[in-house]
Amino acid sequence: MDTKRLILFVIFSFSLLMLWDSWQKQNAPAVAQTQTGAIAQAGDSSVPSAPAAAANQEVPAESGFQLASGQRIQVSTDLFKAEIDTQGGDLRRLELSQHLADSKENQPFVLMNDRNAPAIYVAQTGLLGSNLPTHKAEFTSSQSSYQLADGTDQLEVRLSWVGEGVEVDKIYRFKRGSYVIEVGYEVRNNSANALQPSVYYQIVHDSESNKASAMMPTFTGGAYFTDAEKFKKVPFGDMAKQDLSKSSKDGWIGLVQHYFVSAWIPPAQQSREYYTKKLSDKIFSLGSISPLGTVAPGASLTQTAQLYAGPQTQSTLETVAPGLEYTVDYGWLTVIAAPLFWVLSAIQGVVHNWGVAIILLTVLIKLAFYPLSATSYRSMAHMREIAPRLQSLKEKFGDDKQKMQQAMMELYKTEKINPMGGCLPILVQIPVFIALYWVLLGSVEMRHAPFMLWITDLSAIDPYYVLPILMGATMIIQTRLNPAPTDPIQAKVMMIMPIVFSVFFFFFPAGLVLYWLVNNVLSIAQQWQINRATERAAAKKKGNGGR
Incomplete structure (x- = not known):
C-alpha cells in the first residue's frame, strides 16, 4: 500500500x-420504561408522583412548568458560593470557587443557575404525602446568609416548614474541601394520623445549554448507575420520547456535562426509582424517588441523601459513589x-x-x-x-x-x-x-x-x-x-x-x-x-x- x-x-x-461514536450517542434507543407507575401523567408535571406503595398521596395541581421564587439564602464555603431559595428550599445557584468560568477571567464557574433564561439548572427535593412539603412549599430560615467559619469543617443551613400537626426541617450540610453536599429532612409527626411519606431528589435542566461543538463532541444529558445495569446515559432526545422509570436499591442519577457533573446519591440499600420527566418543550427533570415507610403519631423521621456537584476529578469521583467515575466518559476505549x-x-x-x-x-x-x-x-x-x-x-x-x-x-x-x-x-x-x-x-x-x-x-x-x-x-x-x-x-x-x-x-x-x-x-x-x-x-x- x-x-x-x-x-x-x-x-x-x-x-x-x-462518526460511529457520535452516532451511538445521538441515536441510541430510548431506555425502556418499567411498569412501576412512578411518573405522573396528570397534575403538576414538575412534581413526581409517589411510588405505587403510596399511590393515595396527592400532588398539587399545576399545568406547564413554572419556577416560583421566594427569598434567597446566601451560602459561602471554601468551594462553593450557593443560593438557596425558600421556595421549596431549592438549590438555585451554585458557583465553584476553585474553577474559573469558560470565557471570563477571574470569574468563578457557575454550575447551577435559575436566572439565565432560557437555560435553567437547579436541584430540587420534596416530600410526597398528605400534608407534606414538596418543592412548591414555602420554607423559612433564621438567617439570610451563612459562611463556613475558619477552623470549622462543616456548615449547616436549616430551613423550616410547619403544616397541620407536622413540622419539617430541610437541612443542607456543606463540608470543607468536599463537593458532596448532604441534603436531609427531619419530619416530626405531631398529628393524630400516621404519615406515609416519600422523598424525591431531582435536577431540572434545559436541553439547549452546554451543548458540544463539532470539534468538541462531548455529551450533555442525564445518566444513572446501578449495580445491575452499570453506567447508562439518557440523552434529552430520549427523555422527550419516553419517560425513564428504573427501580433499584443502589446507584445514583445525575446530569453530566463536559468537565462537570451533579448527581443525587440516595442512601445505600434504600429502594428508589430513577425517573425522567419532560416538563416543557425544552426543560426536563431527572431524579430519584423513594418511599420512607410509616411515621406514627408522635414519632419522627430523619432522611439524608448526598448531592455531588463539582468537577469530574476521577480520584474524587471514585470515593464518592460506585460508578460515578464513569461520568468521565471515554466510550468504548475506556479499557485503554x-x-x-x-x-x-x-x-x-x-x-x-x-x-x-x-x-x-x-x-x-x-x-x-x-x-x-x-x-x-x-x-x-x-x-x-x-x-x-x-x-x-x-x-x-x-x-x-x-x-x-x-x-x-x-x-x-x-x-x-x-x-x-x-x-x-x-x-x-x-x-x-x-x-x-x-x-x-x-x-x-x-x-x-x-x-x-x-x-x-x-x-x-x-x-x-x-x-x-x-x-x-x-x-x-x-x-x-x-x-x-x-x-x-x-x-x-x-x-x-x-x-x-x-x-x-x-x-x-x-x-x-x-x-x-x-x-x-x-x-x-x-x-x-x-x-x-x-x-x-x-x-x-x-x-x-x-x-
Missing part, C-alpha cells in the same frame, strides 16, 4: 470511529484510556505540569511502539528508495494498468518489499491514539491548566496558533520523508493535506495539538534515521554489486 493510500486509510478509519490517564496523572504528580506530562507520556508511548513504528517506517523507506523505479514502470507501461500492476508486484518480490508492511503497525496504534485523544479532551484536570509561555490553558485553543502552525510544518516534513506518489494528482493531495489538517488543529485544544506535535517530531526523527540507514544499506548493496 503506497503512502498516500495508507494515510488516507488511517484518516478514514479515525473519522469512521469518531483509563490506564493512559493513570500514567499521565502519575507523571504530572512528579513534574507538576500537565503540558510536560503530555510530552513525557507521548515519548513513553512512542518508545512502547518503537518496534512497530520502525517496521512501518522501514517499509516506507524501502518504498521511497524504489520510487524512481516505480516511476519508470509507470512511464514504460502508460495506461496499461494490468501490466503495470504485474510489474510492480514483480519488483516488490525482487526487492523483498511488502507493500502492506507499513499499514498494520499504524493500524495497531490507532486505538491508543484515539484513546489518548479522549483522555486529553475529557479530563477536567486539563481545564485552565497552564503549560508555558503563552499556553495558559491546555483545554483551550492556542491563542496565537503557534502549535497548529508548527503541527502543519511537521506534517509537511513527514510528507517529504515519505515516498513520493507516482500519480501527480496524488502528489498534490499529499501536499494539500498538511494545510487542511492545520486548519482543523486551529480549533483543537492546545493539549491535543501539543500531543500530536510532539508525536510528529519524534516520528520525523525516527523516520529520518531509518531512511538514512536504508539509503546507506542500498548504496552499500550497489557498491558491492559494482565490483
Whole structure:
C-alpha cells in the first residue's frame, strides 16, 4: 500500500470511529420504561408522583412548568458560593470557587443557575404525602446568609416548614474541601394520623445549554448507575420520547456535562426509582424517588441523601459513589484510556505540569511502539528508495494498468518489499491514539491548566496558533520523508493535506495539538534515521554489486 493510500486509510478509519461514536450517542434507543407507575401523567408535571406503595398521596395541581421564587439564602464555603431559595428550599445557584468560568477571567464557574433564561439548572427535593412539603412549599430560615467559619469543617443551613400537626426541617450540610453536599429532612409527626411519606431528589435542566461543538463532541444529558445495569446515559432526545422509570436499591442519577457533573446519591440499600420527566418543550427533570415507610403519631423521621456537584476529578469521583467515575466518559476505549490517564496523572504528580506530562507520556508511548513504528517506517523507506523505479514502470507501461500492476508486484518480490508492511503497525496504534485523544479532551484536570509561555490553558485553543502552525510544518516534513506518489494528482493531495489538517488543529485544544506535535517530531526523527540507514544499506548493496 503506497503512502498516500495508507494515510488516507488511517484518516478514514479515525473519522469512521469518531462518526460511529457520535452516532451511538445521538441515536441510541430510548431506555425502556418499567411498569412501576412512578411518573405522573396528570397534575403538576414538575412534581413526581409517589411510588405505587403510596399511590393515595396527592400532588398539587399545576399545568406547564413554572419556577416560583421566594427569598434567597446566601451560602459561602471554601468551594462553593450557593443560593438557596425558600421556595421549596431549592438549590438555585451554585458557583465553584476553585474553577474559573469558560470565557471570563477571574470569574468563578457557575454550575447551577435559575436566572439565565432560557437555560435553567437547579436541584430540587420534596416530600410526597398528605400534608407534606414538596418543592412548591414555602420554607423559612433564621438567617439570610451563612459562611463556613475558619477552623470549622462543616456548615449547616436549616430551613423550616410547619403544616397541620407536622413540622419539617430541610437541612443542607456543606463540608470543607468536599463537593458532596448532604441534603436531609427531619419530619416530626405531631398529628393524630400516621404519615406515609416519600422523598424525591431531582435536577431540572434545559436541553439547549452546554451543548458540544463539532470539534468538541462531548455529551450533555442525564445518566444513572446501578449495580445491575452499570453506567447508562439518557440523552434529552430520549427523555422527550419516553419517560425513564428504573427501580433499584443502589446507584445514583445525575446530569453530566463536559468537565462537570451533579448527581443525587440516595442512601445505600434504600429502594428508589430513577425517573425522567419532560416538563416543557425544552426543560426536563431527572431524579430519584423513594418511599420512607410509616411515621406514627408522635414519632419522627430523619432522611439524608448526598448531592455531588463539582468537577469530574476521577480520584474524587471514585470515593464518592460506585460508578460515578464513569461520568468521565471515554466510550468504548475506556479499557485503554483509563490506564493512559493513570500514567499521565502519575507523571504530572512528579513534574507538576500537565503540558510536560503530555510530552513525557507521548515519548513513553512512542518508545512502547518503537518496534512497530520502525517496521512501518522501514517499509516506507524501502518504498521511497524504489520510487524512481516505480516511476519508470509507470512511464514504460502508460495506461496499461494490468501490466503495470504485474510489474510492480514483480519488483516488490525482487526487492523483498511488502507493500502492506507499513499499514498494520499504524493500524495497531490507532486505538491508543484515539484513546489518548479522549483522555486529553475529557479530563477536567486539563481545564485552565497552564503549560508555558503563552499556553495558559491546555483545554483551550492556542491563542496565537503557534502549535497548529508548527503541527502543519511537521506534517509537511513527514510528507517529504515519505515516498513520493507516482500519480501527480496524488502528489498534490499529499501536499494539500498538511494545510487542511492545520486548519482543523486551529480549533483543537492546545493539549491535543501539543500531543500530536510532539508525536510528529519524534516520528520525523525516527523516520529520518531509518531512511538514512536504508539509503546507506542500498548504496552499500550497489557498491558491492559494482565490483
